[in-house]
Amino acid sequence: MRRKEIIRPDLNPNVSVDCVIFGFDFQQLKVLLIEREGDFPDEKSRLALPGNLIYDDENLNMAVNRVLKELTGLDNIFLKQIGAFGGVDRISKETDKEWLRSIRAHPDARVITVAYYSLVRISDYLPAASSFAVTANWYNVDEIKDLAFDHYTILKTGLNQLRREISFRPIGFNLMPEKFTLGQLQRMYEAILGRSLDKRNFRRKIMKINILSATDEKEYDVPHKPAQYFKFNEANYKSLVETGFDNFSF
Amino acid sequence: MRRKEIIRPDLNPNVSVDCVIFGFDFQQLKVLLIEREGDFPDEKSRLALPGNLIYDDENLNMAVNRVLKELTGLDNIFLKQIGAFGGVDRISKETDKEWLRSIRAHPDARVITVAYYSLVRISDYLPAASSFAVTANWYNVDEIKDLAFDHYTILKTGLNQLRREISFRPIGFNLMPEKFTLGQLQRMYEAILGRSLDKRNFRRKIMKINILSATDEKEYDVPHKPAQYFKFNEANYKSLVETGFDNFSF
DNA sequence: GCAAAAGTGTTAACTGTACACCCATGA
DNA sequence: TCATGGGTGTACAGTTAACACTTTTGC
Numbered sequence A, B: 001m002r003r004k005e006i007i008r009p010d011l012n013p014n015v016s017v018d019c020v021i022f023g024f025d026f027q028q029l030k031v032l033l034i035e036r037e038g039d040f041p042d043e044k045s046r047l048a049l050p051g052n053l054i055y056d057d058e059n060l061n062m063a064v065n066r067v068l069k070e071l072t073g074l075d076n077i078f079l080k081q082i083g084a085f086g087g088v089d090r091i092s093k094e095t096d097k098e099w100l101r102s103i104r105a106h107p108d109a110r111v112i113t114v115a116y117y118s119l120v121r122i123s124d125y126l127p128a129a130s131s132f133a134v135t136a137n138w139y140n141v142d143e144i145k146d147l148a149f150d151h152y153t154i155l156k157t158g159l160n161q162l163r164r165e166i167s168f169r170p171i172g173f174n175l176m177p178e179k180f181t182l183g184q185l186q187r188m189y190e191a192i193l194g195r196s197l198d199k200r201n202f203r204r205k206i207m208k209i210n211i212l213s214a215t216d217e218k219e220y221d222v223p224h225k226p227a228q229y230f231k232f233n234e235a236n237y238k239s240l241v242e243t244g245f246d247n248f249s250f
Numbered sequence C: 001g002c003a004a005a006a007g008t009g010t011t012a013a014c015t016g017t018a019c020a021c022c023c024a025t026g027a
Numbered sequence D: 001t002c003a004t005g006g007g008t009g010t011a012c013a014g015t016t017a018a019c020a021c022t023t024t025t026g027c
Helices: A060-072 A094-103 A151-165 A171-175 A181-193 A199-208 A235-241 B061-071 B094-103 B151-165 B171-175 B182-193 B200-207 B235-245
Strands: A011-022 A027-033 A051-055 A080-084 A111-118 A137-139 A212-218 A229-231 B011-024 B029-035 B053-054 B078-083 B112-119 B136-139 B212-218 B228-232
Touching: A011 A060, A011 A151, A011 A171, A027 A060, A027 B136, A051 A060, A060 A080, A060 A111, A080 A151, A080 A171, A080 B078, A111 A151, A111 A171, A111 B112, A151 A181, A171 A181, A181 A199, A181 A229, B011 B061, B011 B151, B011 B171, B029 B061, B053 B061, B061 B078, B061 B112, B078 B151, B078 B171, B112 B151, B112 B171, B151 B182, B171 B182, B182 B200, B182 B228
Parallel strands: A011 A111, B011 B112
Antiparallel strands: A011 A027, A011 A051, A027 A137, A080 A111, A212 A229, B011 B029, B011 B053, B029 B136, B078 B112, B212 B228
16 A cells, blocks of 8 residues: 555645656756556556646646646746646546555546646756655656656647747747757757757857857867857847747747 | 526536637627626626536536537537636636626635637527527627636637637638638638738638639629639648648738 | 729748858867 | 867748739629
8 A cells, every 4th residue: 555645635636737847958858757656567657747636725827836846846947838638538547547546535536637848957956855755757758658647648749839839939948057058059959849950040040039148158178169158148038038929940 | 596507416616618619700700708697897797708617527528519519509619728727816806706606506616717719600600509598699809808707818818829820720711601702711811810911912822722622603792893702622621730731821 | 984802923022941161179 | 180069151942021903793
């Protein structure tokens, strides 16, 4: 018998939030998944998106921020709603049903989940901060083929939305450290979009939208010409995010 | 005392669906709203999006299709999820609270609503088919300034999504009758986008994506050169919807 | 004949895309 | 000196956007 989630009378059995937490390690797009305890047919179906039921005195934003805070220790993460999923048919896998019986006060309740994707700097994430009674790890997005419940559908939907959104707003900066090179930035776009981009065209385009400032720092100790570090120009970014911009795609 | 909604024990008090039902009368973009009974400070806040709580044995799709069927008598309407809204702070208006007390079994429950927009041919809609105990009418979208609860926010969000979507897929055909002129089609795009379009550029673009077939019929009894009627070419449309298309904006 | 919407091409500006070489550094 | 990724410009193709006149009909 595994231990039940903290059971409060005001935990609503019908509405949950789930998070697709994206990160970027300068090579690949990552997603933070939790590993469930128990017996599962394979390793993939053991993995799940972090999420939880919501409390009766919370709205959706409060709930998803609480889940993120509990898992990552982080506040004020970039968040965007993917949408609402499901109903009675969400929980079709027998192992998922068993697992719910082991941790839920109302294991058979129909749960509608509201999913969000969030973008975090992997370096800010401290696994130790987690108050979840689970282990969480970063996985390469393109290696994930299945997940618990309908979480794989949610992941794919979130990734598609991120791909679309990044063509309209430079939200990808939430994945980057304060200082970064143009090469790193390009690799982030390539990781999200899943295709390679032309270096010269990328640079022309990203410089044109005017949200980067060059710093006077350079890489060092690299076995090639050291790249210049850039910072993200917040003022220009904000006005851009508000108006959106028409033409921004790679 | 007004009559309560049909109260079934399996009506979930925490999750509802709401619909932004768009129509087009060849002049303006319309939205189907219900008029609530009772005392309200002004006519606008009396109006609301059609919607209802969901049953425990329904998933979200079943619920929204049920609501649409009950209200419009129509099946198989084009539907797209806008997203999930709210929590405790959705019901901030005192008159809304009073109204809920008059019709709900659990008037104070926190309700998360999942909103959808749908596109219907106004000519298919039969007000008489409605089994809702309310009156429903079409209103010009651009004249709506406020609605019950957070429904105005939902309406604006849905309209923005429709505007964006219509630049990627020709979903607007769900608003049109079987045969239509290019002028009518252009007015539909203008009504949705809220701006006027160049006639020649519009025609070139819409013909290029190859989803229209000319019929041999023309307008008659019109005080100007009669326009040719076109039909929507479903086969081409379907392949297009599946692949999406890159370049389609006016 | 007049009012009203249908129908029809061309041009200039801009945007996207493809492409190749030298540079600075560590090993 | 070699391997590695940084940094840079140009030319062609395709797309967008602006623009005006003739046609057909009802009245």
